[in-house]
Amino acid sequence: MPKVRRRNLPPALWQHLLQRVDERSISARELRSLAAWLDLEPEVPDGSWFKKFSSMIVCGEGELIKTFLVPGQVPFGVELE
Numbered sequence: 001m002p003k004v005r006r007r008n009l010p011p012a013l014w015q016h017l018l019q020r021v022d023e024r025s026i027s028a029r030e031l032r033s034l035a036a037w038l039d040l041e042p043e044v045p046d047g048s049w050f051k052k053f054s055s056m057i058v059c060g061e062g063e064l065i066k067t068f069l070v071p072g073q074v075p076f077g078v079e080l081e
Contacts, residue, residue, distance in 0.1 A: 002043065003042065003044070004064075004065060013066070017065065020067055021068060026056050026068055026070075033054070034053065034056075037051065037053075042080065044062065044063065045062075045077075047061065049078045050077050051080040052075075052079070055070065056069065056070060057070070057071070057075050
């Protein structure tokens with residue numbers, strides 16, 4: 001199983017993620033929670049997955065984080081613990 005990639009993201013994806021953080025008012029606290037989770041080098045499935053945090057949902061596909069959702073938005077894929 002792949003691990004979430006933290007470096008060398010495609011530039012368009014990086015810009016998309018930054019835009020979602022801004023548009024969805026994701027707090028620095030939540031981003032720190034995400035960073036702490038990423039520090040654990042979590043394994044993720046090859047397909048679609050999501051991880052719920054207290055006020056955001058991280059959605060990915062394989063090794064890449066693809067977007068951020070807020071509660072009330074519906075993620076798809078395998079839910080990670």
